[in-house]
Amino acid sequence: MSSLEEPLGFDKLPSMNTIERIQRFSSGACRPRADDRGMGHCWIEGRSCSSSNSCEEDYEYTRETFPWKRQTRDPCQGNRRTMSLSSKNMVSGSSCDSRYLPDHQYSSKSNDKEKQGIANKFLKGIPKFVKIVEVGPRDGLQNEKNIVPTDVKVELIHRLVSSGLPVVEATSFVSPKWVPQVDYNWEIDGEKMSEERSQGELGGGGLMPKAALMLADARDVMEAVHGLEGSRLPVLTPNLKGFEAAVAAGAKEVAVFASASESFSKSNINCSIKESLARYRAVTHAAKELSIPVRGYVSCVIGCPEEGSISPSKVAYVAKELHDMGCFEISLGDTIGVGTPGTVVAMLEAVMAVVPVEKLAVHFHDTYGQSLPNILLSLQMGISVVDSSVAGLGGCPYAKGASGNVATEDVVFMLHGLGVRTNVDLVKLLSAGDFICKQLGRPSGSKTAVALSRVTADASKI
Numbered sequence: 001m002s003s004l005e006e007p008l009g010f011d012k013l014p015s016m017n018t019i020e021r022i023q024r025f026s027s028g029a030c031r032p033r034a035d036d037r038g039m040g041h042c043w044i045e046g047r048s049c050s051s052s053n054s055c056e057e058d059y060e061y062t063r064e065t066f067p068w069k070r071q072t073r074d075p076c077q078g079n080r081r082t083m084s085l086s087s088k089n090m091v092s093g094s095s096c097d098s099r100y101l102p103d104h105q106y107s108s109k110s111n112d113k114e115k116q117g118i119a120n121k122f123l124k125g126i127p128k129f130v131k132i133v134e135v136g137p138r139d140g141l142q143n144e145k146n147i148v149p150t151d152v153k154v155e156l157i158h159r160l161v162s163s164g165l166p167v168v169e170a171t172s173f174v175s176p177k178w179v180p181q182v183d184y185n186w187e188i189d190g191e192k193m194s195e196e197r198s199q200g201e202l203g204g205g206g207l208m209p210k211a212a213l214m215l216a217d218a219r220d221v222m223e224a225v226h227g228l229e230g231s232r233l234p235v236l237t238p239n240l241k242g243f244e245a246a247v248a249a250g251a252k253e254v255a256v257f258a259s260a261s262e263s264f265s266k267s268n269i270n271c272s273i274k275e276s277l278a279r280y281r282a283v284t285h286a287a288k289e290l291s292i293p294v295r296g297y298v299s300c301v302i303g304c305p306e307e308g309s310i311s312p313s314k315v316a317y318v319a320k321e322l323h324d325m326g327c328f329e330i331s332l333g334d335t336i337g338v339g340t341p342g343t344v345v346a347m348l349e350a351v352m353a354v355v356p357v358e359k360l361a362v363h364f365h366d367t368y369g370q371s372l373p374n375i376l377l378s379l380q381m382g383i384s385v386v387d388s389s390v391a392g393l394g395g396c397p398y399a400k401g402a403s404g405n406v407a408t409e410d411v412v413f414m415l416h417g418l419g420v421r422t423n424v425d426l427v428k429l430l431s432a433g434d435f436i437c438k439q440l441g442r443p444s445g446s447k448t449a450v451a452l453s454r455v456t457a458d459a460s461k462i
């Protein structure tokens with residue numbers, strides 16, 4: 001019986017407070033301790049477990065279990081990779097670079113060399129530190145049906161920043177005619193506007209009130225977080241107009257968003273891929289003048305709601321264009337969450353052939369529950385930047401049926417379990433997730449948050 005099937009017996013736990021319990025089962029739990037740099041042994045359910053939380057089960061890793069391995073050969077066994085990997089990546093040619101390996105993989109106290117070999121084989125590509133880009137306040141909230149007041153957005157950003165997240169995407173300076181998440185609590189001629197009235201009077205399928213009002217929310221959000229230290233706070237800008245508004249509001253970093261699908265480009269930003277790249281060239285040019293870093297997104301990197309599957313070469317083309325125009329980082333978005341490790345590996349190989357791996361980030365939506373395996377695969381391929389959304393908030397207004405981003409809590413839980421550092425305090429992150437879920441009046445989309453809330457609920461009864 002695995003530890004998940006077996007309920008945790010609190011009567012078995014040593015005396016500790018609730019927070020300690022959460023930490024024991026999350027971030028700190030299975031990190032290697034100073035005196036235990038081996039397999040990071042920790043105590044769980046009265047048993048000794050490895051830092052990967054695998055509890056030392058014997059697994060047979062076969063090609064059938066990981067069919068994608070056929071495409072990425074093991075460089076440590078002398079086989080060269082077909083994809084181009086930069087010097088910063090952990091593998092180069094036929095030798096491994098131990099800088100990116102979690103310490104515990106090499107200094108195991110275990111005498112079982114075979115198990116250690118298996119761990120090294122499957123975890124060797126994993127970076128020691130992963131930068132998490134929190135997109136909840138933007139990607140998450142943009143798809144909410146109910147309007148989120150500005151002060152709630154601001155409070156959420158504050159909480160996320162205080163949890164140690166290095167990047168929190170704060171808002172977007174897009175046309176209010178195109179994004180539903182707007183503040184209906186505005187006044188026109190001193191009269192409060194209701195959602196019903198706004199839809200009736202303004203049309204547009206309920207999407208959009210006055211441009212200035214939506215802009216006012218983004219601007220107000222930026223004003224309220226001005227001076228907030230500890231995290232970078234980029235904002236989305238679809239064109240020069242958005243860029244200028246963002247800069248005027250105090251944004252120090254922006255993101256542009258192209259698509260690998262023509263249809264999605266049209267429905268999302270009302271122009272072809274080629275036109276969007278021309279717009280973004282204007283944005284990156286203007287940003288360069290002001291020394292403002294620009295991140296580039298590519299949407300629909302695996303599939304498009306209208307076109308179906310998207311060829312990796314199209315993704316590589318758009319990613320390279322964004323990189324060439326000066327985007328410091330390219331985030332590859334599986335907008336509708338249809339990717340599996342089998343399709344993601346092919347897409348990443350194509351992109352890595354034209355953009356250095358250290359410039360890449362992955363952005364998975366969890367529609368089919370594939371995000372964590374896809375992230376693990378991406379890490380194994382050398383990617384060390386992961387986008388996620390607290391409580392799994394989100395979706396995309398132009399990708400019907402797409403669920404939220406992978407939940408940040410789940411990503412942090414997995415990374416810490418792997419011994420990968422994030423600098424994120426999971427307890428504070430859980431509290432931020434709890435805060436926004438209460439505001440939205442719905443349960444968290446994070447499995448980790450749900451599981452740990454049960455732990456704390458049970459603990460409070462003791």
Ligand SMILES: CC(C)(COP(=O)([O-])OP(=O)([O-])OC[C@H]1O[C@@H](n2cnc3c(N)ncnc32)[C@H](O)[C@@H]1OP(=O)([O-])[O-])[C@@H](O)C(=O)NCCC(=O)NCCSC(=O)C[C@@](C)(O)CC(=O)[O-]
Nearest residue numbers: 173174175178179238241242257268269270297299333335
């Ligand atoms: C790109 C446009 C503007 C083209 O929209 P358009 O209608 O072609 O633009 P336009 O230039 O014809 O302007 C129309 C009106 O919008 C105004 N306008 C024009 N630009 C702005 C601006 N920046 N800010 C405020 N107002 C703006 C402009 O001034 C004008 O106002 P009017 O004269 O009619 O009163 C529009 O399609 C748009 O804003 N789209 C954004 C939609 C959006 O936000 N989608 C969700 C993004 S999430 C995503 O893409 C995926 C991602 C990144 O999360 C990764 C993943 O999950 O895969």
